[in-house]
Amino acid sequence: MAGPFGELMEPVDVDSVEAWVWLAYDQLNMAFIDALDLPGKVGVVLIESSHKAQRRPYHQQKLGVLLSNQRHFALELQAAGHAVMYVIGHQTYAEVLDSLSAALGCIHGVQAAERELRLEVAPLERDGRLVLHEHPGWLTPRSWFVESVGTEPPFRMDAFYRKVRQTTGWMMMDGKPVGGKYSFDAENRFPWKGDPLAPDAPVFNHDTIDAEVETLVRTHYGHHPGEVNLSMQPTSAEDVAGALAFALDCLPNFGTYEDAMSEQSRGLFHSRLATLVNLHRVMPSRLVEAAMASDAPLNSVEGFVRQMIWREYVHHIHEVTDGFRTLEVDRSTGARGARWDGFAAEDDEPHPNHLSQSNPLPEAYWGASSGLRCLDASVESVMDDGWTHHIPRLMVLSNIANLLDVNPRELTDWFHAAFIDAYDWVVEPNVLGMGTFALGTAMMTKPYVAGSAYINRMSDHCKSCQFHHKKTCPMTRLYWAYLNRHGPSFTGNHRMAIAMKNVAKRADEEKALDAATFEHVRSTLLNGEELRPPSQGDLRSWS
Numbered sequence: 026m027a028g029p030f031g032e033l034m035e036p037v038d039v040d041s042v043e044a045w046v047w048l049a050y051d052q053l054n055m056a057f058i059d060a061l062d063l064p065g066k067v068g069v070v071l072i073e074s075s076h077k078a079q080r081r082p083y084h085q086q087k088l089g090v091l092l093s094n095q096r097h098f099a100l101e102l103q104a105a106g107h108a109v110m111y112v113i114g115h116q117t118y119a120e121v122l123d124s125l126s127a128a129l130g131c132i133h134g135v136q137a138a139e140r141e142l143r144l145e146v147a148p149l150e151r152d153g154r155l156v157l158h159e160h161p162g163w164l165t166p167r168s169w170f171v172e173s174v175g176t177e178p179p180f181r182m183d184a185f186y187r188k189v190r191q192t193t194g195w196m197m198m199d200g201k202p203v204g205g206k207y208s209f210d211a212e213n214r215f216p217w218k219g220d221p222l223a224p225d226a227p228v229f230n231h232d233t234i235d236a237e238v239e240t241l242v243r244t245h246y247g248h249h250p251g252e253v254n255l256s257m258q259p260t261s262a263e264d265v266a267g268a269l270a271f272a273l274d275c276l277p278n279f280g281t282y283e284d285a286m287s288e289q290s291r292g293l294f295h296s297r298l299a300t301l302v303n304l305h306r307v308m309p310s311r312l313v314e315a316a317m318a319s320d321a322p323l324n325s326v327e328g329f330v331r332q333m334i335w336r337e338y339v340h341h342i343h344e345v346t347d348g349f350r351t352l353e354v355d356r357s358t359g360a361r362g363a364r365w366d367g368f369a370a371e372d373d374e375p376h377p378n379h380l381s382q383s384n385p386l387p388e389a390y391w392g393a394s395s396g397l398r399c400l401d402a403s404v405e406s407v408m409d410d411g412w413t414h415h416i417p418r419l420m421v422l423s424n425i426a427n428l429l430d431v432n433p434r435e436l437t438d439w440f441h442a443a444f445i446d447a448y449d450w451v452v453e454p455n456v457l458g459m460g461t462f463a464l465g466t467a468m469m470t471k472p473y474v475a476g477s478a479y480i481n482r483m484s485d486h487c488k489s490c491q492f493h494h495k496k497t498c499p500m501t502r503l504y505w506a507y508l509n510r511h512g513p514s515f516t517g518n519h520r521m522a523i524a525m526k527n528v529a530k531r532a533d534e535e536k537a538l539d540a541a542t543f544e545h546v547r548s549t550l551l552n553g554e555e556l557r558p559p560s561q562g563d564l565r566s567w568s
C-alpha cells in the first residue's frame with residue numbers, strides 16, 4: 026500500500042495472531058472486539074471494497090467520511106497493539122473473507138446491521154468460515170421489541186418507548202417518568218427566530234489521511250454526486266471527541282428547536298452525530314449516558330434519548346420484517362439507482378407502495394432548481410453536506426415527493442445514496458414507513474403531509490421564495506389534491522377523519538384547481554423545469 030496511510034500501516038506478523046476478527050465498515054469501535062472476549066492476541070481484518078462503493082451513487086462526502094474513519098480506526102487499532110490486516114480491492118466483502126479464511130482459518134465477526142451485508146456473508150457463516158457473534162452496539166434486545174410491539178403490524182413506537190424507559194430506568198423515578206410524563210414533544214415544536222444564537226457547523230482537523238482519502242474519492246468516484254471535504258466531518262479519534270463535545274453544547278437548545286428549520290443555520294442545535302453513531306465511532310450507549318449526565322433541560326434530554334430509542338425501534342422493525350419483505354402491503358416495481366446518471370439498476374423485486382405512487386423522482390432532488398425555495402434549500406444542503414436534520418427530511422423532501430406521488434422506492438434510493446448517515450436498516454423504515462406512506466399504517470398511523478402553513482410556521486424559507494405562502498404557493502393545493510386522490514386508501518383511518526371531512530367540504534371548482542395545480546407542478550418538475558408563480562397571481566392560469 027503506497028501513500029501516507031500505507032506508510033503508517035505496519036506489516037502483519039500472521040503467526041503471532043491467535044484469533045482473527047473481521048469488523049465491517051460500520052463497526053469501527055474497539056468495543057466490538059472486547060465484546061467477543063477472545064483469548065490471546067487478536068488480529069483485525071478491515072476491508073475497503075470498491076465493489077460496495079460502486080453499488081449506489083453514494084454522495085462523495087459519504088464515501089470520504091466512511092473511508093477516512095475506517096483508516097483512522099485501523100491506525101488506532103494498531104496503536105492499541107492489534108495486528109491489522111487492511112485489505113483494499115475490487116472484490117466483495119464475501120470474496121475477500123472467503124480467500125482470507127482459506128489462509129487464516131475461521132474468522133470471527135459480529136452480526137451485520139445492514140441486511141444486504143448479512144445476506145452477502147451468510148454462505149460463509151453457514152459453512153463455518155465466519156463465526157458471527159451478537160452485535161454489541163444496540164441498546165435493546167429484540168425481545169423488548171417483541172414483548173412490547175409484537176412481530177406483526179401495526180408497530181407502534183409508543184409501546185416500545187415506554188418498555189425501554191421502564192426496563193432501563195432511564196429518566197425514571199419510583200417507576201414513574203421524571204417530569205411526570207414520558208414525552209415532552211409538545212414543548213419541542215418551536216420555530217427559531219435567531220435567538221438563542223445557533224452554533225456554526227463544526228470544523229475538524231484535516232490530516233494527511235483525510236487528504237489522501239479525498240484524492241481517492243475525487244479520482245475514483247468523481248462522477249458521484251456532491252463533493253468531498255473532510256474538514257467538515259469528524260474522522261480521527263480527536264475529531265470524534267470534538268463532535269461529541271459539539272453535540273453536548275447544542276443539547277440545551279436541542280429540544281425546543283428540534284422541529285425548526287432555518288436558512289441562517291442548517292443544523293440549528295442538532296447533534297450531527299448520526300454518521301458517527303451509525304459507524305459506531307461513538308457507541309449509542311455513550312451518547313445516551315452523556316445526554317442523561319448533562320444538565321440540559323429535561324425536554325432536550327428526553328427528546329434526544331427518544332430519538333436514540335427511535336433508532337432502535339426502526340432497526341427492530343427492519344430486522345423483524347426482513348426489510349418489510351414479510352409485510353402484507355401493496356407493492357410495485359420501479360426504477361432503481363435514484364436516477365443519478367449511469368446508475369440505473371435492474372430490479373424486479375416488488376417494493377412496498379401502499380398508495381401505488383409511480384412518478385419518477387424529479388431532477389430537482391439532484392440540484393436542478395424547482396423554484397420552490399423550501400425544496401431547493403433542502404436539496405442544496407444535501408448536495409453540499411450529504412445531510413439535513415430530521416424535519417427537512419420529513420416535512421420538505423419526503424413531503425413534496427409524497428404530494429407529487431413519487432415512487433417511494435425511488436425516493437428511498439435517493440435518500441440512501443445522498444445522505445452520509447444512510448444504511449438500509451435505518452433509511453428504509455424512515456422513508457418507506459415515515460417519510461412516505463408506502464407501508465400504510467404498519468409503522469405510522471397517518472401520512473406526514475402538509476401544506477405551506479406548516480413550512481411557513483417552522484422555517485424562514487417562505488420569506489425568500491418567489492411564491493407567496495398564502496396566495497400563490499402550490500403546496501397547500503398539492504396537499505388537498507393528495508387527499509382527494511388517495512381518499513379511498515384512508516377510509517376507516519380515524520387519524521385522517523378530520524382531514525378527509527375538510528377535503529369533502531371543498532367546492533368542486535376548488536378541487537378542480539387543486540388537481541390542475543398538481544398536474545402543473547408534477548409535469549413541470551418531471552420535465553426538469555423550474556416553476557414560476559402563476560401570472561397575476563391567479564392559479565387558474567396554470568390549469
Ligand SMILES: Cc1cc2nc3c(=O)[nH]c(=O)nc-3n(C[C@H](O)[C@H](O)[C@H](O)COP(=O)(O)OP(=O)(O)OC[C@H]3O[C@@H](n4cnc5c(N)ncnc54)[C@H](O)[C@@H]3O)c2cc1C
Nearest residue numbers: 295296297298299332336414415418419446447452455460
Ligand atoms: C425521510 C427520513 C430519512 C431518514 N434517513 C436516515 C438515515 O438514513 N440515517 C439515519 O441515521 N437517520 C435517518 N433519519 C432520521 C434522522 O432524520 C437522522 O438520524 C437525523 O436527522 C440525523 O441528524 P443528527 O445526527 O443531527 O440527529 P439529531 O437530531 O441530533 O438526533 C440525535 C440522534 O438520534 C438518532 N435519530 C433521530 N431520529 C432518528 C430516526 N428517525 N431514525 C433513526 N435514528 C434517529 C440519530 O442517531 C441522531 O444522531 C431519517 C429521517 C427521515 C424522516
Ligand code: SF4
Nearest residue numbers: 399477487490494498
Ligand atoms: S412559499 Fe411555498 S414553495 Fe415557497 S418556501 Fe414556502 S412553502 Fe415552500
